[in-house]
Amino acid sequence: MNTLAETRILHIPRPFKLESGDCLPELDIAYETYGEFRGDNAILIEHALSGDAHAAFYHAGENKPGWWDVMIGPGKAFDTDRYFIICSNCLGGCQGTTGPSSPDPATGRPYGLSFPPITIRDMADVQRALLADLGVERLVCVAGGSMGGMQALQFFCDYSTMCAAFICIASALKHSAQQIAFNEVGRRAIMADPRWNEGRYYADVPPEAGLSVARMIGHITYLSEKLMQEKFGRTRKDRHVPNIFRPSFEIEHYLDYQGIAFVKRFDANSYLYITNAIDNFDLITSISGTGRTRGEGRARGDIEDLRRKKGLVITFTSDWLYPPAQGREIVRFCNALHVHTSFTAINSEHGHDSFLTDTRTQSEYIRGFLNAI
Amino acid sequence: MNTLAETRILHIPRPFKLESGDCLPELDIAYETYGEFRGDNAILIEHALSGDAHAAFYHAGENKPGWWDVMIGPGKAFDTDRYFIICSNCLGGCQGTTGPSSPDPATGRPYGLSFPPITIRDMADVQRALLADLGVERLVCVAGGSMGGMQALQFFCDYSTMCAAFICIASALKHSAQQIAFNEVGRRAIMADPRWNEGRYYADVPPEAGLSVARMIGHITYLSEKLMQEKFGRTRKDRHVPNIFRPSFEIEHYLDYQGIAFVKRFDANSYLYITNAIDNFDLITSISGTGRTRGEGRARGDIEDLRRKKGLVITFTSDWLYPPAQGREIVRFCNALHVHTSFTAINSEHGHDSFLTDTRTQSEYIRGFLNAI
Numbered sequence: 062m063n064t065l066a067e068t069r070i071l072h073i074p075r076p077f078k079l080e081s082g083d084c085l086p087e088l089d090i091a092y093e094t095y096g097e098f099r100g101d102n103a104i105l106i107e108h109a110l111s112g113d114a115h116a117a118f119y120h121a122g123e124n125k126p127g128w129w130d131v132m133i134g135p136g137k138a139f140d141t142d143r144y145f146i147i148c149s150n151c152l153g154g155c156q157g158t159t160g161p162s163s164p165d166p167a168t169g170r171p172y173g174l175s176f177p178p179i180t181i182r183d184m185a186d187v188q189r190a191l192l193a194d195l196g197v198e199r200l201v202c203v204a205g206g207s208m209g210g211m212q213a214l215q216f217f218c219d220y221s222t223m224c225a226a227f228i229c230i231a232s233a234l235k236h237s238a239q240q241i242a243f244n245e246v247g248r249r250a251i252m253a254d255p256r257w258n259e260g261r262y263y264a265d266v267p268p269e270a271g272l273s274v275a276r277m278i279g280h281i282t283y284l285s286e287k288l289m290q291e292k293f294g295r296t297r298k299d300r301h302v303p304n305i306f307r308p309s310f311e312i313e314h315y316l317d318y319q320g321i322a323f324v325k326r327f328d329a330n331s332y333l334y335i336t337n338a339i340d341n342f343d344l345i346t347s348i349s350g351t352g353r354t355r356g357e358g359r360a361r362g363d364i365e366d367l368r369r370k371k372g373l374v375i376t377f378t379s380d381w382l383y384p385p386a387q388g389r390e391i392v393r394f395c396n397a398l399h400v401h402t403s404f405t406a407i408n409s410e411h412g413h414d415s416f417l418t419d420t421r422t423q424s425e426y427i428r429g430f431l432n433a434i
Numbered sequence: 435m436n437t438l439a440e441t442r443i444l445h446i447p448r449p450f451k452l453e454s455g456d457c458l459p460e461l462d463i464a465y466e467t468y469g470e471f472r473g474d475n476a477i478l479i480e481h482a483l484s485g486d487a488h489a490a491f492y493h494a495g496e497n498k499p500g501w502w503d504v505m506i507g508p509g510k511a512f513d514t515d516r517y518f519i520i521c522s523n524c525l526g527g528c529q530g531t532t533g534p535s536s537p538d539p540a541t542g543r544p545y546g547l548s549f550p551p552i553t554i555r556d557m558a559d560v561q562r563a564l565l566a567d568l569g570v571e572r573l574v575c576v577a578g579g580s581m582g583g584m585q586a587l588q589f590f591c592d593y594s595t596m597c598a599a600f601i602c603i604a605s606a607l608k609h610s611a612q613q614i615a616f617n618e619v620g621r622r623a624i625m626a627d628p629r630w631n632e633g634r635y636y637a638d639v640p641p642e643a644g645l646s647v648a649r650m651i652g653h654i655t656y657l658s659e660k661l662m663q664e665k666f667g668r669t670r671k672d673r674h675v676p677n678i679f680r681p682s683f684e685i686e687h688y689l690d691y692q693g694i695a696f697v698k699r700f701d702a703n704s705y706l707y708i709t710n711a712i713d714n715f716d717l718i719t720s721i722s723g724t725g726r727t728r729g730e731g732r733a734r735g736d737i738e739d740l741r742r743k744k745g746l747v748i749t750f751t752s753d754w755l756y757p758p759a760q761g762r763e764i765v766r767f768c769n770a771l772h773v774h775t776s777f778t779a780i781n782s783e784h785g786h787d788s789f790l791t792d793t794r795t796q797s798e799y800i801r802g803f804l805n806a807i
Binding site for chain 2: 174235236237238239241242243245246248249250252253254255270271273274277278281284286289290292293294295306308310311312313316317320333340343
């Protein structure tokens with residue numbers, strides 16, 4: 062029998078201040094928890110761009126588990142027999158946490174582009190509010206992959222007094238020009254879709270064509286060139302002379318499918334806001350207080366607190382979107398802050414997706430790391 | 435004073451048979467020549483996806499030379515004091531040679547999607563027709579980069595009796611899944627643009643937004659990650675807190691500019707037809723007669739003829755779109771056909787664009803190769 066989980070919503074009826082100085086009049090946070098809370102055994106899991114609060118176990122009546130179920134559960138890397146695992150949908154998302162598709166209390170209509178710009182730090186602050194509500198005052202670890210790794214780093218640095226450790230997987234201290242470029246083309250594809258309509262599409266057909274193109278670009282970068290070649294090569298789905306304006310190669314059908322599947326579950330404006338937060342993320346300027354969007358007068362964890370902490374940076378050799386070199390930069394930066402940070406580049410052929418699919422070696426590293434905290 | 439050139443049009447008023455079996459009722463071929471024809475000194479230059487017949491010198495009144503002027507001219511790699519250089523716009527293009535934007539003689543209106551699918555072999559056949567008209571019966575060499583390299587290989591194999599050598603730069607025997615994927619996303623972006631209108635947009639505003647996105651994707655793949663980082667990094671164009679729906683980073687402005695510049699000079703349907711020809715290119719099945727679109731009953735150069743020929747394959751270390759490994763595949767294939775083929779991977783940081791920009795070392799190799807023929 063499958064272990065069940067459900068997404069709950071924490072409603073915060075008070076204004077929530079963002080790093081930009083803007084306020085959200087109220088806030089919903091969608092989250093799930095797995096395992097039993099015993100005061101000192103909490104781990105916060107952070108999801109990637111298209112993830113959600115449903116990280117593990119099964120929703121009643123569904124036969125597909127959460128997005129990181131391979132890593133979270135009894136006896137797994139994040140062992141729910143030992144740890145209390147929390148995962149929440151990120152701020153700006155579209156799976157229960159307040160985002161551009163949520164109703165603006167002032168109008169009753171979806172925010173759309175009147176939703177304020179958000180940052181990775183804002184996402185961390187929202188999670189801090191959730192932990193406060195749950196009565197979680199200390200974390201064994203904050204962990205995540207891709208954008209989840211950025212959130213993990215930001216949370217760890219901003220709330221250093223409550224974190225013993227971080228695990229940052231397949232991620233970066235900040236985006237390179239090429240990483241920004243891929244995101245920007247995705248955003249352009251969405252905004253080029255007339256159905257986007259400056260973000261006002263919620264009463265109408267959403268910009269599915271544009272969002273689908275954005276997702277297709279993403280999927281090219283998530284797979285290694287080698288795996289894509291082995292999996293699809295030049296195999297054709299049809300055996301006839303192709304209609305040149307319909308997909309013919311398997312890889313074309315795969316991307317087409319990924320695009321169509323994505324638009325059913327994701328909001329185009331969320332895609333714009335979240336990728337913008339990712340591109341603007343820059344941990345070094347953020348925690349040194351030189352960031353251009355840093356809010357004023359807010360207490361942050363003292364960097365001195367980091368001295369007693371531990372970090373684990375995991376990368377994958379075939380990940381060309383967040384290559385091991387960017388993981389090494391994280392390690393250098395964290396070690397300069399006197400966080401004892403380990404590094405591994407796991408041999409894997411799945412590209413960036415390895416953090417979701419290559420669980421064996423990854424689990425060993427994480428299990429060993431958590432045991433040593 | 436700049437050396438002048440002009441694009442001429444060869445009109446062929448007869449039906450032109452394509453590899454698919456389809457016929458074009460008539461054909462225009464736009465071409466330029468540089469240097470003086472002396473019977474045995476002709477070199478055919480092939481352009482890439484977005485190139486045209488204007489490879490070198492200046493058009494009257496213009497201050498920008500042809501796209502490969504750094505390589506073609508007196509004393510340059512393709513020395514116009516010695517060689518008679520010919521370059522024509524490819525079939526399916528939009529710079530003078532018949533393509534989907536050309537008028538269909540049957541209707542007087544642009545072909546649009548009634549233009550038949552074309553192949554790299556069709557492009558070679560069109561060039562053969564041009565050479566016949568020019569009275570060129572032998573070529574010292576056929577040469578090109580990127581898609582031009584594919585055309586060079588196809589022409590060399592199909593018309594082996596008239597070619598002494600080929601130079602194939604930054605290209606491949608056939609596209610990998612990832613290369614198809616990048617092209618497919620570009621095509622999807624164009625077709626997702628409602629202005630595309632199933633290819634019928636010539637009397638109206640063309641699908642500029644979609645074509646621009648396609649071009650932006652292309653430009654990401656043309657530059658090396660390292661060069662993009664050095665050139666743009668995370669530098670911002672504006673100094674204020676950005677409007678998140680307008681470009682802010684320099685790299686975003688760069689891509690935006692490239693997209694806008696491209697739609698002014700290129701036809702969206704040509705983009706679809708030509709990238710389709712590129713993705714379907716597969717030299718091995720093509721010359722072994724097992725290709726699915728191979729026409730029947732057509733005389734091709736005897737592969738035995740290749741034994742006395744020479745080839746040069748040039749790649750660039752930072753080119754991740756057509757990496758050196760694909761160049762090595764060309765060499766292995768050609769050497770198996772007993773073409774004496776040399777290989778070089780030139781150290782360069784410009785990525786795929788190196789074949790257009792890194793001229794010094796490339797010129798040395800080409801000059802030496804041509805001297806040895």
